[in-house]
Amino acid sequence: MPECFRVGIIRFPGTNCDLDTWEAVALVPELAPTWISHRDRSLDGIDAVILPGGFSYGDYLRTGIIAARSPVMDAIGQFAEKGKPVLGICNGFQILAEAGLLPGTLLPNSGRTFLCREERISVEQTRTPFTLFFSPGARIRLPIAHQEGRFHADPDTLVELEARGQVLCRYNANPNGSLRDIAGVTSPEGTIAGLMPHPERRMRGASTSDGLPFFQSLAAWLTGERDISPLSLAFSSRDDA
């Protein structure tokens, strides 16, 4: 009987990619999805956490801002402090940024409309629990579906992000005006990651299954297959790819 890791999927009122994320996690044999409510204050027995996409609290006031103040977010903060993996997809990314667990913020798209389409993306930081299975610079295709996905951070933060290798992935053709084409970022330690594209929507199928490695990576990382060299040394510059 192989080990099975419990991946907590956080549901806020208005989350709508929860079932898709559940199915994506369940496709990987070593991972077992489990629901976590926005009201939960404990993540005991959970090995990794995913905040799926959607419109938590209707995106009212500002995307992610109400969810970022839910009881479960304190638990996620403590969970992340222990170095356990946390992934935010789309609205989940917005919530993690709003909660201060990831740098930067997500502003309305430069075109001011919702954008749903497939994008070419380069995976840059491959030493996170979610990208181990990629080689640095890997070109993949993932769909985006958001209205507020324009990554923004002050210039100092941006320099720091680049220097520390905290850019998870970049758009090849920037769809929304994100600074430095950034589609996803990580925490300095790399264990917290957030991205606007939806890996859970490309798990199987004739066209692409480019989302699958994100979840396979998590299983591998939880099993102990990881490179322990410091993140900042693992990646030098975006032009290497």
Added chain:
Amino acid sequence: MTDTQKSRFRIPAQEMERILSLLGRHPNITEEAIFSALWSEHCSYKSSRIHLRRFSSKGPRVLMGPGENAGVVRVTSRLGIAFKMESHNHPSYIEPFQGAATGVGGILRDIFAMGACPIALTNSLVMGSLRQPRQMTLFRRVVAGIGAYGNAIGVPTVGGEIWFDERYAKNILVNAFALGLVPDDAIMSAIPPAKPLLAVYLGNKTGRDGVSGAAMASRSFSDKESDLRPQVQVADPFVGKKVMEATLTIIRRGLAGAIQDMGAAGLTSSSVEMADKAGMGIELDVEKVPLRDPTMEPWEILLSESQERMLLLVEEDKVPSILEIARESQVAAGVIGHIIPEPVFRVRKGETVYGEVPVSHLTREAPLYDRPQSPRTASFPQHPPHPSASGRHAIADIFLRLLDHPNGGSAEWIFRQFDYEVGTRTLLGPGHDVAIVDLRAEDRGVAIALAGSSHPVFRDPARGGALLVAKTVTDLAAVGAWPVGLTDCLNFGNPERPETMHDFVMAVSGIADAARRLDIPVVSGNVSFYNETDGVSIPPTPILATCGVLASPRNAPPGSLGEGGLRLVMAGSNADLSLGGSYLDWILPELEESPVPSVDWAGLVLLQPFLALLIEKGALRATRAIGRGGLLRTLLSMVAHSDETGLHLRLPLLDTPLGTFFSEAPGRIVLAFAPENGPVVADTAREFGVPLLDLGQTAPHRFSLTYRDRDGKEKALALPLSSLKKKYLSALSGPMETLP
């Protein structure tokens, strides 16, 4: 009270008299409000009902037909699909964002009221010309509104249609379609068992928004202008999602006896219609209705069209569980009344009775009109045929002309604003002319095809109506799906005009006869009359959605391709390539006077089994039914999204080059396949008796063709591929992105 005959709710004088004679007294304001809602065209279908009887809703797959919130058709041994299309035209013109958003919300409630979990949305939009800034704003806001609701509630918008036409400038059409999945043993009904049930209110609190949306309150009713509240409802997809989840939980746990959404005429129509179907009466206490504004009058509460509300009829012992589910979902709920044995609709506020009307007066005794009809006189002058119609440059010029209009371009600007993948069931999304959604059961999928092109119906209502049915069936056949059910939204002008009524009756008969001929049950539908402004009605515009089922949906060929060297063949009959009602006929009406093409019904039904077999054999790379603009535009739309793939066509002698290239006669599908599959395609076509016409091949960097004209003269035509693609991709997005 000198002028009691004149209605405070714009009920026509003769109908007021009918109310007086039915009641034997004057209605009070509450009762009059109730009559105004239920006798409105919107609720009573008083002008259309007798004609809608032409539709057949029977079929071995039909699990639920008209009379319910939505029709349900069996698609696997255990599952049904519930689907319906509805208009939200008038509100969308007044407030495009909220009007369109509430249109989506309303159709979704119809679906989950049946116990079906919504898995797909589509829409059909008709707007005025984008040359007007006002239309640009309307269009932009309608699209944003549709996206705002569907994206937030998490139901993918998998397809849609757009048509710009100046004749709709003051009456835009916003028709929304939704489809849901329901196990056959868990279908909910709007017909309650004849038991003493309680009426439970679930959802958003009731406010003054949308009061009298179905029958607008008269201005003379209030002295103060400032008291007039907007008649357009406000959407709240966040609450909508919670209401949807609570409703589906209640149904899954078997707690409800009957459910109806509070749509047009809100509380009044949902309560009266359900009581009527049970042959019972119902008593409501408006004091118990959760309100946003406690000063609301009983009639306002009854007519409010506040969104995200459901009415449930339940047994008393189930109430605590339902209230618990509502609490858990953070949705307002409460018992607001009960079913009574006397067949009356009684409205109380606490102990005071505000109105009491026999249910039958509101339903069966509602007016029913067989309105006069007379054919329209020909509205287009006769033009001599275009002088260069068969010349060498004409084909190219005409083709470019078709692309040089938002109607001729890709609709990507619209659908990229819709989340078409949430739920991860979408196998073919927007841009393929037919959408496919995975049922995730028995290796089957559902395909959805829309037909909202009104021009054939304008040219010839009966033939045009039939043509629309045939078009959807062709679209379905292109992915190997066989049709299982049809829903329609009949958008027309003022039914009191005999010409409009004639168009309506002809179109209905055309659609009904075609559906009957193809054994497609019409399981749900909606009529939108009075699309008229300043005495000018819109052209007749029925919009259809046909649902089909297909096996191994992951193998269905897409509508686009990106590789060179594939063979291109057209499958289907070329018997009648008339141009009447086509996009060409619309954009260049002076070109050629031509009838709407007749449909080769026998040939049409061969296409689905033929395509299904080829798909099963894995022989096809891409397919697309010949649609708007005809063959050339269809081919261009197949290659437009690839970087460099084009095509070279080598056609035989053509009797009617215009017809071959631009006719939209249904029953014709372009097949693209690898050359080694040529024999299997040819053999299978022979076996089924499907005619094939060799077109040519896909080829990099080209868009060229050769053919011989009637005199046997060799004709050649080559167009610059990249500029064609650019035209196609930017015909709509260009103006939307460059202008403010």
